Amino acid sequence: MNKTTVKIPFVDLKIQHQPIETQLHQAIHAILERGDFILGQALADFEAAFAAASGAEYGVGVASGTDAIALGLQACNIGAGDEVILPANTFIATLIGVLRAGAKPILVDCDPKTALIDLSAAAKAITPQTKAIIPVHLYGQMVSPRQLLDFADTYKLLIFEDAAQAHLAERDGYRAGSVGIAAAFSFYPSKNLGAFGDGGMLLTRDPDVAQKMVRLRNYGASQKYFHVEPGTNSRLDTLQAAVLLEKLPHLPQWNRDRLTIAQQYDIELAPLASAGIIPVQNQSDSGHVYHLYVIKVDESCVVERQQIQDKLTADGIQTGIHYPIPCHLQPAFTYLGYQQGDFPQAEKLAQQILSLPMYPGLSSSQIKEVVAAIANIALPSSNTEDDSSVAIGSRAA
Numbered sequence: 276m277n278k279t280t281v282k283i284p285f286v287d288l289k290i291q292h293q294p295i296e297t298q299l300h301q302a303i304h305a306i307l308e309r310g311d312f313i314l315g316q317a318l319a320d321f322e323a324a325f326a327a328a329s330g331a332e333y334g335v336g337v338a339s340g341t342d343a344i345a346l347g348l349q350a351c352n353i354g355a356g357d358e359v360i361l362p363a364n365t366f367i368a369t370l371i372g373v374l375r376a377g378a379k380p381i382l383v384d385c386d387p388k389t390a391l392i393d394l395s396a397a398a399k400a401i402t403p404q405t406k407a408i409i410p411v412h413l414y415g416q417m418v419s420p421r422q423l424l425d426f427a428d429t430y431k432l433l434i435f436e437d438a439a440q441a442h443l444a445e446r447d448g449y450r451a452g453s454v455g456i457a458a459a460f461s462f463y464p465s466k467n468l469g470a471f472g473d474g475g476m477l478l479t480r481d482p483d484v485a486q487k488m489v490r491l492r493n494y495g496a497s498q499k500y501f502h503v504e505p506g507t508n509s510r511l512d513t514l515q516a517a518v519l520l521e522k523l524p525h526l527p528q529w530n531r532d533r534l535t536i537a538q539q540y541d542i543e544l545a546p547l548a549s550a551g552i553i554p555v556q557n558q559s560d561s562g563h564v565y566h567l568y569v570i571k572v573d574e575s576c577v578v579e580r581q582q583i584q585d586k587l588t589a590d591g592i593q594t595g596i597h598y599p600i601p602c603h604l605q606p607a608f609t610y611l612g613y614q615q616g617d618f619p620q621a622e623k624l625a626q627q628i629l630s631l632p633m634y635p636g637l638s639s640s641q642i643k644e645v646v647a648a649i650a651n652i653a654l655p656s657s658n659t660e661d662d663s664s665v666a667i668g669s670r671a672a
């Protein structure tokens with residue numbers, strides 16, 4: 276009754292599943308027939324296909340992106356006594372993965388233009404214990420591989436990519452998952468490539484890392500009932516792999532759709548820059564896969580981010596904030612000893628960012644509607660509520 280009806284959802288997965296529903300049903304049915312629910316053929320097929328698509332040698336499917344990070348770091352022999360550098364403005368799973376591997380997380384600040392890890396800040400955080408850096412390819416944009424490889428070479432560090440938001444992203448001629456010793460992906464349903472539940476994968480070019488990962492996800496067993504290390508149970512279900520294998524061929528087109536949507540947002544939002552509405556910068560051209568389209572509501576805007584989000588909600592437009600509290604200020608991790616003020620750019624971004632609707636199938640007129648709603652409240656000379664149906668960003672006469 277009080278609830279506003281959603282006109283434009285933040286994500287709509289039905290749009291991508293509907294055209295391939297028959298194939299998805301068939302893929303699931305085939306697994307029911309075969310009965311190879313654990314470590315079945317579709318898993319091996321999907322691991323090979325996703326690794327090949329990403330420019331990596333080996334793929335090892337696990338239960339979640341978080342497990343891909345935690346077990347993946349272990350598989351790379353990163354753990355107790357090692358320091359691992361990661362950005363403060365990431366999804367909490369990056370930090371949790373480092374802690375679960377037994378390593379010491381060293382948080383650093385980000386570049387406010389791109390929201391990606393600031394490598395000059397990372398350089399200052401290096402100690403003799405630093406073993407690895409985790410670039411998070413946030414929002415679907417890769418941290419520059421060229422700069423990363425230079426950085427890792429200078430300081431003799433391993434690169435472990437958090438590519439959970441960057442399936443098939445490209446930059447400097449590299450694909451996400453092909454830059455470091457290994458990379459973690461998530462197949463959470465709303466990711467660019469999503470399962471019908473949780474799932475994740477480690478990609479690597481190193482056969483030893485791949486083999487150790489295969490053991491770690493399967494109770495540390497090198498062969499049945501022979502356990503060479505304390506592993507766990509974290510396998511990507513054959514059913515999920517079958518769904519993902521069916522969806523993978525569509526991913527390049529879905530990513531292109533996301534890019535087209537982002538390019539329209541960029542154009543429609545350009546007149547609002549002087550009003551303090553600034554999209555997070557794309558520095559990788561068509562290689563950005565736009566898991567999220569994020570704007571900043573900066574200090575020069577006449578209204579607060581919260582007011583803009585509330586207005587959009589009232590207009591039936593769903594938005595998100597990725598993420599409202601940086602890792603170092605989360606209650607669970609105060610014991611790490613960080614404080615407010617330690618990472619000013621990450622803290623400021625958390626106050627300013629707003630993620631707009633983004634999914635393959637979002638229409639051009641919906642994009643105009645989102646931008647018009649923002650313009651309506653953020654432009655100093657904006658129309659009153661009565662005129663809120665007038666699409667300011669619209670080219671229509």
Ligand SMILES: *Cc1c(COP(=O)(O)O)cnc(C)c1O
Nearest residue numbers: 339340341366368369439461463
């Ligand atoms: C989604 C995500 C993860 C975790 O993946 P799950 O599959 O949800 O465990 C890790 N890092 C980033 C940046 C993510 O977006």
